[in-house]
Amino acid sequence: MALRRKWANSFIFAILLVGGVFMIAPLLWMFTTSVKDRMDVFALPPVWIPNPMHFGKYSEIWDKGPLLSGIKNSVFVAVTVTVVGTFTSSLAAFSFAKLRFPGKNKIFLLMISSLMIPYPSIMIPQFMMFSKMGWVDTLLPLIVPGLFGNIVMIFFLRQYLASVPNALIEAAKIDGSSYAGIYARIVLPLIKPAVAAQLILWFMAIWNDYLAPIIYLNSPEKQTLQLVIANFNATYAIQTDYPLIMAASVVALLPMLIVFLVFQKQIIESVAISGVKG
Amino acid sequence: MTTKSKLYRKEAYWGYLFILPPVLGLLIFALFPVIYSVYGSFTDWDGLGQMNFIGLDNYKELFHDELFYKAMRNTLYMMLGIPLGLLLALMLALGLNRGIPGTTAFRVVYYVPVISSLAAISIMWNLAYNGDFGLVNQFLDLFGIKGPNWLMDKSTVKPAIMLMMIWKGLGYTMLLYLAALQSVPKDYYEAAELDGANAFSRLRHITWPMVKPVTFFVVVTNIIGGSQVFTEINIMTSTGGPEFSSASVVFYVWQKAFGNLQMGYASAMTVILGLFIFIVTLVQFKLDRSSEINE
Numbered sequence: 001m002a003l004r005r006k007w008a009n010s011f012i013f014a015i016l017l018v019g020g021v022f023m024i025a026p027l028l029w030m031f032t033t034s035v036k037d038r039m040d041v042f043a044l045p046p047v048w049i050p051n052p053m054h055f056g057k058y059s060e061i062w063d064k065g066p067l068l069s070g071i072k073n074s075v076f077v078a079v080t081v082t083v084v085g086t087f088t089s090s091l092a093a094f095s096f097a098k099l100r101f102p103g104k105n106k107i108f109l110l111m112i113s114s115l116m117i118p119y120p121s122i123m124i125p126q127f128m129m130f131s132k133m134g135w136v137d138t139l140l141p142l143i144v145p146g147l148f149g150n151i152v153m154i155f156f157l158r159q160y161l162a163s164v165p166n167a168l169i170e171a172a173k174i175d176g177s178s179y180a181g182i183y184a185r186i187v188l189p190l191i192k193p194a195v196a197a198q199l200i201l202w203f204m205a206i207w208n209d210y211l212a213p214i215i216y217l218n219s220p221e222k223q224t225l226q227l228v229i230a231n232f233n234a235t236y237a238i239q240t241d242y243p244l245i246m247a248a249s250v251v252a253l254l255p256m257l258i259v260f261l262v263f264q265k266q267i268i269e270s271v272a273i274s275g276v277k278g
Numbered sequence: 279m280t281t282k283s284k285l286y287r288k289e290a291y292w293g294y295l296f297i298l299p300p301v302l303g304l305l306i307f308a309l310f311p312v313i314y315s316v317y318g319s320f321t322d323w324d325g326l327g328q329m330n331f332i333g334l335d336n337y338k339e340l341f342h343d344e345l346f347y348k349a350m351r352n353t354l355y356m357m358l359g360i361p362l363g364l365l366l367a368l369m370l371a372l373g374l375n376r377g378i379p380g381t382t383a384f385r386v387v388y389y390v391p392v393i394s395s396l397a398a399i400s401i402m403w404n405l406a407y408n409g410d411f412g413l414v415n416q417f418l419d420l421f422g423i424k425g426p427n428w429l430m431d432k433s434t435v436k437p438a439i440m441l442m443m444i445w446k447g448l449g450y451t452m453l454l455y456l457a458a459l460q461s462v463p464k465d466y467y468e469a470a471e472l473d474g475a476n477a478f479s480r481l482r483h484i485t486w487p488m489v490k491p492v493t494f495f496v497v498v499t500n501i502i503g504g505s506q507v508f509t510e511i512n513i514m515t516s517t518g519g520p521e522f523s524s525a526s527v528v529f530y531v532w533q534k535a536f537g538n539l540q541m542g543y544a545s546a547m548t549v550i551l552g553l554f555i556f557i558v559t560l561v562q563f564k565l566d567r568s569s570e571i572n573e
Contacts, residue, residue, distance in 0.1 A: 012373040013380070019370060020387045023445070027390065029413050030402040046416045088299040095296035099289055107301065114308050116559045118506050120528045121552040122311035124535050124545055125318065128325060129311070148303025179292040208395045210509040211528075215536060226397040230513050233401045242405055249398040260393045264386050267393075271450070272457035 027253075034058070034246035041242045057247035064236070066220045067248060070228035077139055077224060078206040081146035086199050088149040093157035094187045098169050099179070108158075111151050119211065127215055141216045142224070146206070153198045156274065160194040161187070197270035200263055204256050225252050312552070319549045323542035336546035346547065348522050349530040352436060356526070357504040359440040364496060367448055368489070371455035372481075385456070388449035396446070400513035403442045404429065407514075414438075429514055432523035439510055439524060451496050458492040459485070491566075498562040502555050508532065527551055 033041060035053040061067050095101075096108050130141040164187070172182045188195070213224045220231070232248040260267060319336055321329040340346050370388065374381050391399065406413040409427025418425040428438040462485065470480050508528040511518070518525030518533070525533075527547060535544035 009376060009378050012376065013378050016370065016373050016378070016380075016384050020384060023388055023391060023449070026402060026406055026413060026445075027394070029406065030398075033405070042411045044411070044416075045419075046411070046413075091296045092300045095293045099293035099296070100286070101290035101293035104293065107297065111300065111304060114304055116502070116555055117308055117312050118502070118548075118552060118555050120506055120508075120531055121315055121548040122308055124541050124548065125311035125314035126307065127536075128541070131325075145303060145307040147299075148307070149300035151300065151304070154300060179289070179296075183296075204393055208397070210397050210512070211532075214512070215532075226395060229395075229401060230397050233404065233513060234516065245401060246405070249395075249401045253395050253398040256393055256395060257390065260390070261386070264389070268385060268389065268453060272453055274454075 030246050030253075031250055034243050034250050036243050038241065038243060041240075054243070057243045058251075061232075061244060061248045061251065064244060065232050065248065066223065066228055067225070067232075067251065069221045070223055070225040071251075073139060073223065074207055074225040077142045078203050080143050081206055082199050082203045084147045085150050085202070086153065086195060088147065089153040089198075090157055090188065090191065090195055091183060092149055093154045093161060093191075094183050096154065097158045097161035098164075098166065098187070112155060115151055123211070123215060130216070136216055137218050137222055138216075139222070139224075142206075142209075142212055150202055153202060156198055156270075157191055157194055160191050164190050193266070194270070197263075197266045200259060200267060201270065204259070207256055228252075315545045315552075316549055318542050319546035321542045323545065324539045325541045326539065329542070332542070336543050339543065340546055340550070345522055345525070345530060346527075349525045349527045352522075352524060353505055353507065353526045355436050356440045356443065356507060357501060359444045360497060360500045360504065363444040363447055363451060363500070364493060366444070367451035367496075368455050368493075370448070370452045371459055372485070374452070374456055375459040385449075385453065388452055390449070391446045392449045394446075396509045397513060399442070399446060400510045403438075403510075404514045407438050429524075430520060432520040435515060435519045435524045439514060442510065443504075443507070447500070454492045454496060455489055458489040462488045494562065494566065498558060501558050505551060505554060 029048075032048060032050060034057055035055055036047060036050045037054055040047045040050050096104065126141070126145075127136075130136060135141050135144075168186060169182055172186055177185070208226065209224075210226050210230070213227050214230075217223045217227060220228070223231070229245075229248045229252045233245050236242075236245050318329065320331055320333060322332050322335075323329045374384055407428035409415060409425065409430065412425075412428070414428065415425035426434050428434045466484050466488075467480060470484060475483070506528050507526045511524055511526050511529045512532075515524045518529055528551070531544045531547045531551075534540045534547070
């Protein structure tokens with residue numbers, strides 16, 4: 001029995017390994033293409049490890065398109081939204097979980113139901129609204145809605161707060177703490193791990209967003225990173241400069257990959273929870 | 279008594295204040311636009327001139343719009359990958375649930391495509407599907423298969439994009455399954471084994487029912503996400519593919535609204551999309567309720 005299990009496990013390990021190769025090989029290929037000599041891209045049989053590697057494209061990309069401003073814009077949008085939005089969301093989650101006021105559950109239900117409104121169903125009026133305000137071709141339409149909070153985050157933080165005993169908050173109230181004080185000194189420190197995980201997930205979603213930026217941003221220097229690399233793809237594919245395109249794409253992909261590898265434990269755990277509870 | 283009601287009033291005041299920003303955000307950036315969208319779908323809205331009420335004209339026109347039908351069919355077609363993705367993810371999760379060494383590393387490896395930028399991934403697959411020197415055909419060549427020019431051929435462009443979507447989403451579904459599997463009590467399996475149940479019947483009678491909520495959740499979220507697919511289409515087939523064979527509904531909406539400024543017409547499409555998603559969510563809710571009652 002034990003031997004059979006050992007064999008079965010080795011077999012499964014091998015399958016998982018092959019699957020893992022299928023997951024990673026395209027990304028590796030993306031990287032090796034970016035360091036290939038332009039002719040090697042077309043070589044048959046394919047060159048897997050170019051010799052020598054040409055890292056020249058990684059210095060060329062900064063002059064071939066607004067990559068740097070793209071990074072700056074993406075960072076600006078994602079940081080502003082997540083920092084302010086996490087504050088407003090966690091405050092609302094605290095209120096929904098621990099404070100008593102009439103109509104609370106109805107309002108919460110309304111918020112949760114609004115989650116099923118797909119973005120395409122609101123993007124046209126939203127666009128006209130922001131265009132009336134003169135915000136088209138600025139980063140504001142990508143930033144301002146997020147500042148008001150994120151319903152998914154409110155939902156998960158509220159769930160998380162359910163495990164915080166009410167007595168803790170009642171005690172602070174009796175001690176004369178203000179509600180803002182209870183939030184800052186008791187609630188926030190307690191939910192920090194959940195806040196951090198949700199913040200990272202939200203940051204990644206904003207960083208990788210494509211539909212909203214493509215609607216609002218026209219000028220190259222206003223565009224977010226994802227749009228910039230899409231334009232690299234459209235522009236340099238005609239010249240078949242694939243190493244250049246891949247180098248720009250690797251640069252767009254790398255920051256989130258690093259964030260993921262650093263925080264993989266927290267990210268994976270909070271995603272796994274979302275499914276069980278979802 | 280008065281101090282108590284005063285305290286309550288104070289609590290309610292702060293309670294409302296704390297939820298004010300998201301409530302305002304919801305009203306301004308979601309509810310108002312969604313109502314406006316419905317209204318706009320009954321007008322000849324072009325974003326420039328006056329909006330004139332034209333009744334159901336947009337919807338009538340949609341009924342005869344061959345491209346809209348095509349976009350809907352394409353979108354549904356690309357969702358056919360959902361069951362395949364589920365099956366692969368469940369098999370991987372079952373493999374990972376045996377305490378094999380390297381489980382953590384595998385979880386990370388399979389999750390990398392999930393966190394990767396969709397734009398960057400689409401650009402990479404765009405090249406990988408190239409008929410002459412793409413990774414996919416080079417791989418097929420090892421087995422002596424001559425692959426097509428995937429994205430240029432109307433019969434292969436949808437399966438190609440579908441496979442890419444499976445590849446990207448696999449790690450997420452696998453992770454959810456794995457979490458569900460880990461919560462199945464071990465003694466269920468031990469009891470079944472004592473009763474002489476073989477591996478397949480254990481899978482069918484214990485594992486599958488236990489992970490049903492996850493299957494459900496993933497199917498619904500995938501349908502909702504899949505009905506809004508846009509980025510892959512926009513990057514990999516910038517014109518909507520050969521003969522519009524890869525254009526999705528949202529791609530067509532985007533073209534009509536922001537390319538042709540037919541905002542009323544595009545709004546009608548988004549109303550249909552919204553209704554579709556509403557129905558899917560409702561069905562999930564109903565089924566979820568009934569499964570809870572049955573068990």
